[in-house]
Amino acid sequence: MIDTPSYPVRVESNCEAVMRDGTILRADIYHPADDKKYPTLLCRTPYQKLTPRYVELATTLAARGYTVVVQDQRGRYASDGEFRWMWRHRDETFDIEDGYDTCEWAARLEWSDGQVGTWGHSNASWLAWLLIASQPPSLKAALCSGIFKNALDLTCGIFETGRRLEWTYKMAADARRRDEDPTGPHISEVAQDRWHAVERDKYMWWLPLAKIPAEVFSTLDGQLQAYHREQHREVSDFGPFHEKVNTPIMQITGWWDRLIGTIDNFVGIAENGPERLRGQHRLIIGPWGHDSSQFIRKIGPVDYGPDADRTYADMISRWYDFQIKGETNGLEEEDPVQLYVLGENRWRGEREWPLARTQYTAFYLHSSGSANTIAGNGSLSVEPPGGEDPDQYTYDPRDPVMSLMSAESQAAPVDQAPHDYRRDILFYQTPILEREIEITGPVQLILWAQTDAPDTDWTAKLAVVLEDGMAVNLTYGIRRAQYREGYVEPKPVQPNVPVEYTVRLNPTGILLKPGQCLRLYVSSSDFPNFDRNHNPGKPYWSDAELRPALQTVFHDGERPSRLVLPVIPR
Numbered sequence: 001m002i003d004t005p006s007y008p009v010r011v012e013s014n015c016e017a018v019m020r021d022g023t024i025l026r027a028d029i030y031h032p033a034d035d036k037k038y039p040t041l042l043c044r045t046p047y048q049k050l051t052p053r054y055v056e057l058a059t060t061l062a063a064r065g066y067t068v069v070v071q072d073q074r075g076r077y078a079s080d081g082e083f084r085w086m087w088r089h090r091d092e093t094f095d096i097e098d099g100y101d102t103c104e105w106a107a108r109l110e111w112s113d114g115q116v117g118t119w120g121h122s123n124a125s126w127l128a129w130l131l132i133a134s135q136p137p138s139l140k141a142a143l144c145s146g147i148f149k150n151a152l153d154l155t156c157g158i159f160e161t162g163r164r165l166e167w168t169y170k171m172a173a174d175a176r177r178r179d180e181d182p183t184g185p186h187i188s189e190v191a192q193d194r195w196h197a198v199e200r201d202k203y204m205w206w207l208p209l210a211k212i213p214a215e216v217f218s219t220l221d222g223q224l225q226a227y228h229r230e231q232h233r234e235v236s237d238f239g240p241f242h243e244k245v246n247t248p249i250m251q252i253t254g255w256w257d258r259l260i261g262t263i264d265n266f267v268g269i270a271e272n273g274p275e276r277l278r279g280q281h282r283l284i285i286g287p288w289g290h291d292s293s294q295f296i297r298k299i300g301p302v303d304y305g306p307d308a309d310r311t312y313a314d315m316i317s318r319w320y321d322f323q324i325k326g327e328t329n330g331l332e333e334e335d336p337v338q339l340y341v342l343g344e345n346r347w348r349g350e351r352e353w354p355l356a357r358t359q360y361t362a363f364y365l366h367s368s369g370s371a372n373t374i375a376g377n378g379s380l381s382v383e384p385p386g387g388e389d390p391d392q393y394t395y396d397p398r399d400p401v402m403s404l405m406s407a408e409s410q411a412a413p414v415d416q417a418p419h420d421y422r423r424d425i426l427f428y429q430t431p432i433l434e435r436e437i438e439i440t441g442p443v444q445l446i447l448w449a450q451t452d453a454p455d456t457d458w459t460a461k462l463a464v465v466l467e468d469g470m471a472v473n474l475t476y477g478i479r480r481a482q483y484r485e486g487y488v489e490p491k492p493v494q495p496n497v498p499v500e501y502t503v504r505l506n507p508t509g510i511l512l513k514p515g516q517c518l519r520l521y522v523s524s525s526d527f528p529n530f531d532r533n534h535n536p537g538k539p540y541w542s543d544a545e546l547r548p549a550l551q552t553v554f555h556d557g558e559r560p561s562r563l564v565l566p567v568i569p570r
Helices: 052-063 095-107 123-134 151-155 161-179 188-203 214-228 262-272 312-323
Strands: 009-018 024-032 038-045 067-072 112-121 139-145 249-254 282-286 337-341 346-350 359-366 379-381 391-395 426-429 437-451 457-465 471-480 499-512 517-523 549-554 562-568
Touching: 009 052, 009 095, 024 052, 024 095, 038 052, 038 095, 038 123, 038 312, 052 067, 052 312, 067 095, 095 112, 095 123, 112 123, 112 312, 123 139, 139 262, 139 312, 161 188, 161 214, 249 262, 249 312, 262 282, 337 437, 337 499, 359 517, 379 426, 437 457, 437 471, 437 517, 457 499
Parallel strands: 038 067, 038 112, 112 139, 139 249, 249 282, 282 337
Antiparallel strands: 009 024, 024 067, 337 346, 359 379, 359 562, 391 549, 426 517, 437 499, 437 549, 437 562, 457 471, 457 517, 471 499
8 A cells, every 4th residue: 555645535526528529528526625736637437437446546546636537438427429339440439539628628627737647447448548549738647457459359350248248238227327218227237237147148148149139238239239240350459559659658457357468558659659758658467357446466266465465546646656746656666567477476577578588488289189178188298299199079059168257257267177077178288397487478379270160269278287286277369260361351261171270378477386287278169258159150140050060189290289388487
């Protein structure tokens, strides 16, 4: 906890900002209860400015000497206008213009000293990035957490069934309220509870997805239907913005954050942004998931130690105390990348990402043709394969491998034991380690495989097997066969022809201890984290045909499937 003076706080409710097209957006303003002017911190959100986490965070920051503005996004809650969600192309929304106009309005508030910083998490971070891109003159620094660089790196061109249906249903609560629609919940929290109690297991299995009754998602159904048809279209690539960034940015993510592409934004601005700012950007990677209220030591079944505990308020205020108030608080002495090494359970500073000293090492897949289930003979080693029989399994979309994740359809460390004896999962495991090895950085699987279907998916999950035998997932990835050469021109698969696929897994950072080992799971489904591939090669949203596929994974001298790991010398 940061030790700072505490000011009494006053709140101004539903303050009106008029956008350039005349639309009124409303914000709550938290500020010290005196006549002084303070730096202003702006958050624009679609998630209701009166949500307790916003109220608590804004109050805490104001008590530390900031004017804090929390604004409902256009078309949400107290704000007027039409809501256009983040899964449309950014040029189809009003958010760049609204961000600029709101920032300059906030700088002119009677409680503001004219200096503005912005902050946001997840969808609110997406809005913060669009504000940054608009280059308002009053913006002096930014903090973005839990957001990707580009959407396709998150989705891999595949509908995220569990998360996206749940998110749309929750977002539709306000749409129903605004329309006085009695067919469903009007409050987001009620909608979430109802989704898990009643609707989730009904609609995530619905075929075809396009035929889910429109009233389920209220007025957001049209945007959802459009999104179904655009899975391979990039909607939010922030790469072109990186060279235009003219303020320092702190970015925060976690090893289990689904939107860990935050790291790619840091790399982009560090490499392509203005030279004068490259040393000022910061990146924090902790042992956390996506929830910004859960930057804590224990996630899932593992306690990562007291050093993992952070609060969002502390990270925000420390950043702005340094960047805007000019306080000396240690940030000026820290390396720009602060990562939490799992297993070692401590923070470590680095100068760059990926780490320059990384030794990318191939761990080859091996078996005698029976890597199915935990009882199989699959293994991983640095020795290249020889003449080995391939592994086979049948992937049936009527019985997909179920994602093991949190109740909110978010990634989290989870014991993988429920999948131990599924024959449609191939298990490849290193020997039990006799010495420490650090794996920190990007991970990928080079997979030689074939299918007898016109299309299919290949999934990879990497876990650490602890001394007690519990396997805790570290990272995952997926590749849809038709996108093997890119998203612009999907290509059908030629059945029963071996193809080399590259499966990109999220980065990880862990020190493996003696007595532990790594386990790789290879399969063809991760549902409902990603929509199950039906296999006939037809559009998933309109297709109700489910076809089993015979899958073959090769690991021989000519087709050496391998896991490429970022080994860090110690």
